[in-house]
Structure formats: C-alpha cells, structure tokens
Amino acid sequence: MSFIRKPKIINPNSPRNELGLTVRDYEGGMSTLCAGCGHDSVTGAIVQAAFELNIEPHRMAKLSGIGCSSKTPAYFLSQSHGFNTVHGRMPSVATGANAANSDLTYIGVSGDGDSLSIGLGQLCHALRRNVNMLYVIENNGVYGLTKGQFSASADLGSTAKKGAANQQPPIDPCRMAISMGAGFVARSFSGDREQLVPLIKAGLRYKGFALIDIISPCVTFNDHPGSTKSYEYTRQHFHPAVQADYIAPAEEIVAKYHVGEALPVQLHDGSQILLRKIDHGYHPTDRAAVYEYLERHQQAGEIVTGMLYYDDSLQEMHDISQICDEPLSTVDHSDLCPGSETLQALQDGYR
C-alpha cells in the first residue's frame, strides 16, 4: 500500500477535544487517490467523527480488504491498529480480532466490489454474528482499483464509461442487511458531511454490527452522464428519510420536536441518537415497512438516505456466546493451560 507521510504541523489555535487532541491527531498518511474521489471525503468524515467522539486513537482498530476504498485506512488514524486483509476477507479478520479483544473500537472500510462480490459471504456472516463494529461500504458502482468494471451494486441500465449498459440487477447492501436481521443500517453520500458525520459517530457507538452504505463517486471511471453513482445523479436523486443526530452522554436533547416525528434512542454508553423523520411516512424501526419503502423508492430511481433502520434490542457476538466481559487478550490463561503432554495426546488422537 502506498504511503506518503504528511508533515505534522499543528496550528496552536486548533480546537482540541476532551483528550487535548486536534483533528490532525486523527489523520493518517497523504492520500494517493485521484483528486475528487468520494473516498477521500469519507476519510475526512471518519477523522472528524473520531475526533468529536474523543476516541483515543490507540484504542481503535481499522480493517479493510482490497480496492481504492480499502486503501483509505492508511489515510486516517495513523496511531490506531490496522489490518489490510486480502480481497473480501476483512469481515472474518475483524470477527477474530473482535473476539480476542472486545475492548477496542472497530471500523471496517470496504468497497462495493470487496463487500458485494468476492466478500459477500464474509459480510453476511459478520452481520449475522452481530460483530460489534462499524462497517463502511464506499459504494461507487465499479471496481475502481482495477479500472472501472461494473460491480454488484451497479444499477440495471447504468452505463460504463465507454457506453456498455449493465445487464445485471444490483445488490442493495442496505436491503440485504435489513432482511438478514441487522440492527443498524444507514445510507449516506460522501458529498453530505453534515449527514455523514453523525451517522459515523452513532455507528461507532452502536453495540453490534452497524452498516453504513456511502455513495462515494469514482471520478475517474463512473462519474459520467450514464452513471447512477455520479456526483450529479446522486445530488439529483438524493432522498433523505430520517436524520440522525448523535448526542454525547452528558449532553441534553435541546432540539424541539413533535411526538411521532422524532425518536430518541439510548445507546449502551449513555449517548443517544435522535432519529428525526424527514419523510413523515417513514418508520425506521419497522423492518418490513422499511424494506418495502426502500424497494419502492429504488425502483423509482431514488437514493434513500439517512438512518434507515434501527433496532437496539439485539445481542452482539460476545453476549450471544456468553463470553466474559474482560477482553480474552488480557485474561490470564496460564493456570488453564493443559500442558504440552495433554496437547500432544490430543493431537495424537487425530492422527
């Protein structure tokens, strides 16, 4: 992975968070992506979210697969743990890391190719196990890194740069996640930082698997008039359904709202998400209704965004498996070790 170190010059007047850190402390190396790539805006939103949440960078783990999107963890949180897996295998590595150390904040960054083609099975199992992590898909409808082939999220009839039309129906990661029982499903646009930052904060604080599908245009291969993942198309067909405001633990909800229009949901650490309906007919906690709404709007060519589905009643992987609260990585196993003779006898039994 290419890495260009950024000179670290901090303006003494830069705002500092509760840890005394500036936004610069949450950045990574210099981006080597094409100028204007949506993925760089997502990187900026992740940096801002981690800064505002006062996360200690070394208590965070960032994982990815292969693709331009999967390169981006090199561009944020340079002081965090990082693992760049082989193509489509990030979810299983994240599952293993999370099983061993439940004490870190996990973020996985992937692409539509990495998640919906080669890694689809992996994504489904992390989702079904409800691994406690934020999973971001930077969705541009193409394999950007390998020069713009259609991915599994390309819409029917959308065209490649040279004009060929896509013949295959798309996989919508949000509808897929909702149908599989996920408890936190959101969609946003790399060009809408105001919507994106609170969603990332909420996803990082949600206890369980949080999926955010982010339309993140590829300016080099899929930002032309025949594309349905271009900046222009996304801006024109953007349909926000529910706005999510993230409210830190000690903060009060000050926004005024009418009953029925907004729903404050408590997260396990005492913070809250205030879900505000923009479309009053939308019900973000009614799985079947959300699914039907998304399908209907997708058929009309609209991109429904915001906090699409929320359920805080699910148990995450450690609760389901009844694993102790202490991270397994710090549990002292020395008195539990059966010893080399017992292990040898066990191995002999398999020969």
Ligand SMILES: Cc1ncc(C[n+]2csc(CCOP(=O)(O)OP(=O)(O)O)c2C)c(N)n1
């Ligand atoms: C096993 C394997 N198969 C294929 C490839 C080639 N390859 C590299 S990146 C990629 C797709 C990346 O697309 P996406 O995840 O959408 O990321 P983007 O570049 O669009 O951000 C493919 C097919 C690979 N690296 N490894």
Ligand code: SF4
């Ligand atoms: S090829 Fe596309 S996805 Fe890759 S860096 Fe360039 S604009 Fe971004």
Ligand SMILES: [Mg+2]
């Ligand atoms: Mg892609």
